Amino acid sequence: MAGRRKFLKIAGATGIAGLTGLAGCTGDGGDGGSGTTEARTTTETSGGDTTTETSDQMSFGDDGTIDFGISPSVPQSDLEVQYAPLEDHIGSYLQENYDVPSGLSVEGTIGSNYSAIIQSLGQGTLDVAETGPFAGALGVMSDNAEIILQRYGYGGWTYKSIIAVPNDSDITELSDLSGKTVAFSDTLSTSGALYPLYSMSSEGGLDIGNLPDGNGSQAEFDARFAGGHVGSYTLLEQGQVDAAAMGGFVRDTSTGPSPEEFDSVATTLHEDSGLPRAPIVVSPELSDDVKTAIQEAFLQGPDSIYHGADGEEGTDDDLWFSDVREASQEDYQSVIDVANELGVGTEIFEE
Structure with a gap:
């Protein structure tokens, strides 16, 4: 491998320009990148006076939407029906268990390639994403992503x-x-x-x-x-x-x-x-408590979130994975080692 040069660079569209929103998903686009925001609440006392209190409320790009990036690793024709129950669960779980904006929704976005997903996480235009092991590991190395989960599919990790x-x-x-x-x-x-x-x-x-x-x-x-x-x-x-x-x-x-x-x-x-197997990653622009909340939403999901829109296991709209577990960069060290053998570095995300 002597003299082997830089192995990868971004191919195709990058950043948010390389992303396409899933039809039928709700939520507005946002600028991304924040953890909590100060929310004001007004209460009335027994004497008729009002007091204003503030509380830290979780924020996902300041737009009331969790932007979920989906990589083009499988055929995309049925991605909307495949991911809809998972997206619905994440939104509902966070609303039920955390202080989040009213009407919080999850919007799925299909990336044109892996690098578009990773760069969008680094820019804060995506909050969470599913991606490949190599892309996820390099996203961590380049400070564009953080690995929080590993997926189980086709009978193994x-x-x-x-x-x-x-x-x-x-x-x-x-x-x-x-x-x-x-x-x-x-x-x-x-x-x-x-x-x-x-x-x-x-x-x-x-x-x-x-x-x-x-x-x-x-x-x-x-x-x-x-x-x-x-x-x-x-x-x-x-x-x-x-x-x-x-x-x-x-x-x-x-x-x-x-x-x-x-x-x-x-x-x-x-x-x-x-x-x-492939990881779930989050944007480093999010605060630690928001990252933990997203991780918990996945871990606490019922089996039905993997069964697609029809809710039935073993049908065409099932997700390819059926479970998740906590993970970090260490779990993908073998992938990083292969990349290092070929001289791959974080400069692959530089244009």
Whole structure:
């Protein structure tokens, strides 16, 4: 890895410009970034006089809305119905248990990529977000985010990264990817970019050049970023690439193709396991008591918040994860170690 240059830079839209609000969600846009605000209440005494008291009331961007960022890690067509019960629970839990603005609501916002989500947290235009392990860890390192929770999904707290090739491909090992076209999901994806590129370099002996922050002209292969894990698989299915990197859940679950459909199209060339599942992160602009309140809202949620708008487990609008637990940067150290091996630093969030 001697002489290896900066590994990543932001790709695509960044900041709030790269975010799109979910249709049907309530709440106004805000400037973000605050913890508590002084609220005045007026009471009348028995003698008819009035007194004015002040109390510290939690504030979320001074707009009465918790702005919740959602990363494009899974197909987005059903995100509104998938996340609606979770968003409703967070708003209701905070209203019932904390001093928050009247009518507090949660507004879901879809990010165009991971870096848009992380930078918006750093700017305070998002309060809380779900994101990938690599993006979350680097968000912490760059003071753009704080990790508060880890998610449980598909039967475990860890998951896999895979590189797949068509069933009729003559590619049998990573070194065979030299001169080929390879799809990746997102520049800040742990399973769809970081681990595959590391394996291609360390085990396959391939020169990754200036990918993914450059145009890839120095790499031994042609890289294409699909904007999502299923999108990476789709490019492979359509014959547009020779190999595709993605999270193992695309192969092993019905996220995108069914396992049977995947097997009819693709063969796993390489697999990395033990990746920590994706975190929930908050904006560092929030006060500690607000961060704790958001964390508690997730931890105290019933199972039904993961079942989608229809409230039934095992249907198409279920969330991919079904539980959360407390977490911090330490839980994602293995991801940071891989990033360090490739020379990744917090400068990836600099334009």
